[in-house]
Amino acid sequence: MESLVALGLASNVIQFVDFASKLISTAHTLYVSSTGSTAENAELEVLATHIRALADSFCPHAAVATSNAISNTTRGNAPAPKPDALHDLASQCRHVADQLLALLASFTVQGRHRTWKSMRTALRASHRSAEMDSILARLDRISSQMAMHVVFGGLKDIAGQMEVLRTENKRLGATRNNDINQLEKAVRTMLSRLSEVRADPSTAPQSQREALVPFSATAAKVLQYSHEQQILRGLYFEGMDDRRKPGSGKSTLMKYLCNHPMLAHNLKAWAGARQLFIAKYFFWNLGKDILHKSQIGLLRALLYQILRLHPDLLRVAFPSSRDDGGLPGTGDVTDSADPLSIEGLLSAFKRIKTGLFTSQIRLFFIIDGLDEYHGKPIDIIRLLEILQDSPHIKVCISSRPWNEFENAFGRRESRRIYMERLTRSDIENYVRDTFDGDPSYRELRDDDDGICDELVGEIVNEAKGVFLWVRLVVQSLLEGITNEDRMVDLRRRLRSLPADLEEYFRRIVFTVDPFYRQQTAHFFRVTIEASVTLPLIMYWFMDQEDPVQYAVKLDVSPLIMQATNRNLKQARKRLNACCKGILEVQYYDSDEAAENSLSSSVLFNWKVDFLHRTARDFLLTENMSNQLVEWTAGGCDPHASICAAIICLAKVAPQEEEYFVPGGPVTKLRDPFIVHCNLLGCEDMSRFGVWPPPGALEKIIDAQRRRCGMVVEMDDSRMGVKKFPAFMGKDFFQKVWQFW
Incomplete structure (x- = not known):
């Protein structure tokens, strides 16, 4: 983190010199100042004190550096920076700041007879203007050296790690690839320009500082993209996209909708000229992670899918994480201040929802399996009511026909579908196709097609829309066909099978050898x-x-x-x-x-x-x-x-x-x-x-x-190897804004 502190020190020194160079004192201004010094001098004193404190924090031993070492490097013939050059520069900075504070103290008007004293002070200031100019010139050289040293090293680190940023962008499925490519070009252009400036010893400090001007914007972009990736990593959890197993009929339908090209085509009539985003979430009671069946999991999944495709909304969703350095995932999820708590996630979503009124975006959510939510139905109902309370958001949900969900979302006949009313023909087709694929069954059918039709009809009637029961029954009947069961045996086998799934599972378990x-x-x-x-x-x-x-x-x-x-x-x-x-x-x-x-x-x-x-x-x-x-x-x-x-x-x-x-x-x-x-x-x-x-x-x-020949340093968050530059470590996001 020393590079980061040095960067802040250099930035403050540059500000310090820019301000001090404008200092032109007059006796009248000294007189009207309530503190006995000019407003500019008072502010200069505060800034000098701050710079001295920064120097001390960067190099604890800077205060005891020898005066000879300082004077040798501040007369205009400073040597090229060495590995400890930043410490030397910090020591010089502290010494020069002390000199300026002492000089400013001599300009202060104290006590009575302020008119006469202000005239004497003005005269003293006039005589010591050369000393002030010398101090400012030394600070000018120090600031330029520090800034060049830190910025050039930082840019080299950034240039060497752009591929990490690009790879992580691809892994997260974010849409910053073109932006990262442009950023890389800008970094390499800056490096080329700074190399030219450093190679020319005759370059004036002012010209050096001008060459550093683009660094602030470049560093801000690197911070922004890295920060966006960290937010997305915090939101992501494994398995958020899909439940990954064939589900019941409703889940199969919801997956079919997600992947069907006509979904986006038809929604365009609603979205109009606005950009359409589709996000999905499948509650999964069998999921090993509580996130698969919780409100937090739902919100994280939806936010992740929205924000990775529209990263500009990240600043809208998580403004505090940018302003004060807080990052999603760094706190306890039970803490209401944590961006990954239910309160933090809901606040992020509400900010996005508010932003939709001025943006060119509309959102469509597919949410499956409300009955598999791990909690009270009323809680998820209230959350969904918040999500869909916007003319720019539509939601399609599925659930077993529980009373709570029917009362909340299924009162209008035109807006609900009961799967069992639609799947009878599908079940019949499945049974016929599966049976017809078995050679032994085809022989039975050829002998008596009418009885086979009755068997299929009986299965369809008993199914009551439950595909899993149909699958298990067909599997059992095929075993009978393999054993050369007659048609009468198959019908008897069907009637002996439990109509209830629990009883069916019990039979399977207790028939194991x-x-x-x-x-x-x-x-x-x-x-x-x-x-x-x-x-x-x-x-x-x-x-x-x-x-x-x-x-x-x-x-x-x-x-x-x-x-x-x-x-x-x-x-x-x-x-x-x-x-x-x-x-x-x-x-x-x-x-x-x-x-x-x-x-x-x-x-x-x-x-x-x-x-x-x-x-x-x-x-x-x-x-x-x-x-x-x-x-x-x-x-x-x-x-x-x-x-x-x-x-x-x-x-x-x-x-x-x-x-x-x-x-x-x-x-x-x-x-x-x-x-x-x-x-x-x-x-x-x-x-x-x-x-x-x-x-x-x-x-x-x-x-x-x-x-494997690996040397890998694991970080505490287990989010991956931290390959960003030295001054972009874990604390960088929390401190950098005070310097820019």
Whole structure:
């Protein structure tokens, strides 16, 4: 941060010299001053005192610098700056400021007979004008040297880090790429100009200062874009864009609307000449993060999507974070002053909403799954009423037909849709197409087409619009067809299946081979307790006889592709045998496009989750929870298994830098590892042989980084490596505005 303090010192010295150079004292002005000195001199004294304090804070030992060292460098033949040149300049600045303060004190008119004394003071000032000129000239040289030294170094740092700014802009999906390119050109132009000025020793201080003038605007732009990125990072959370799993009919419809080109086309009739922005949010009860099902998550997701596409609104949404240095994400989210609290986010949204009346923007929000909100319905209803209370905002929402939501949003028939009234033909088509794809069914149909039609009709009638029930029933009937069930057997099988999903899940769980029940219950409990959706490969590690001991003894060595594929295949088959489809394996595209192209992305992107949230809800009922605990008696604790599997995955990950950089696939496991370590008992923790357990993963990650040849300094916020210039560190945003 010394470069930042030096930059502030240089800026204040420049202001100081500019003001002092205008000083022309007269006896009359001295007389009318209430303090005994001119108003200009009084202000000059305050500024000189401030400069001296800045110099002391920058270089604590500046006050004891030798007078010889000072005089040798302030007679007009100052040497080129060395590594400690800024400290020397600060020392010089303090000394010259002391001289000027002493000189100003001699100009002060004190006591009675002020008219006579003011004349004597004016005469004294006239005699000492040469001394004043000398001091001002020395300050002029110091300020120019300091400014050139600091600004040139700062610009070199900025130029070297523009690619970081550009990469982060792309990662966040922001629209500042052209602006960043223009900024880079401006920085390089300034560097070229300053190099010419520094190379010419005959350049006057005034000319040097003129060459530095564009720096303020350039630095402000760098600050602005970096600050915008920090706000967007604070708003973002993983999985905010979509729930990523096939949902019920309403969720499928909402996703279809989001991606359909006609949506924006039709909304243009409403937006007119204004720019249209579409943002979406899917409440997700199965989400491991509370943000997936909270008001804060909703507001953060909507604000993120709006602000990354329209960054000029960032200053409107978060004015205080620019004015006083506060940054979203730096405070406790429970603090009402924190921009990421519900109050702070709502205030940001209200400011945007007010700004829409004077901007050329209209907003359309798609919000799915109000029934999956984690809280009282009235709370989310009130929030939505605030969001949509503007002629420039429209909202499309979906929910189960709860009374609270129907009363608030569904009173007008023309503005609501009941999915079960529209999906009958879709369900019938799904059943027919699925059956017709099976050769054995086609043989049955050829024998008696009428009975097959009756079977399909019976399924459609019993479905009551519930696609999940239809899917499970069709799956069961296809198993019967594979076993050469006759049509009469299929109809009897259909009528024996529970019409209620909970009963259906119960039947599935209790028909699992008793030999597998301990593993079945363990897999269910792990998936319920997991703080994030876990990769399939972790289930292979958790299926070992003793997952913790396996993790401790496992060598740190990359898993070859053949072994990876074999283990994934085994884990998939084990899940099918033990869980009978209640747990599903799906490929999850990463939020980072670069992660999807990693050589072993299959290690992290094939993940396991529940078939549907209703399956999880069923397993969380009191009776089933007790049953799962009973079946896993004597087995490994779910949290211990998860910690062990994370350690295993960190050990076998490819030894490539991309996996271990901040935000990489392995380092993302740090937070869930700590969460589950904290949920372990002391007995389980001691089995890792490391205290505290979180240190186990850190040691592995550090070892892997060394193998990759990495030297990475993690910052406290875990937002990534801070690659901005030295004077743009964590505190920069909080201090810089006092200097510009």
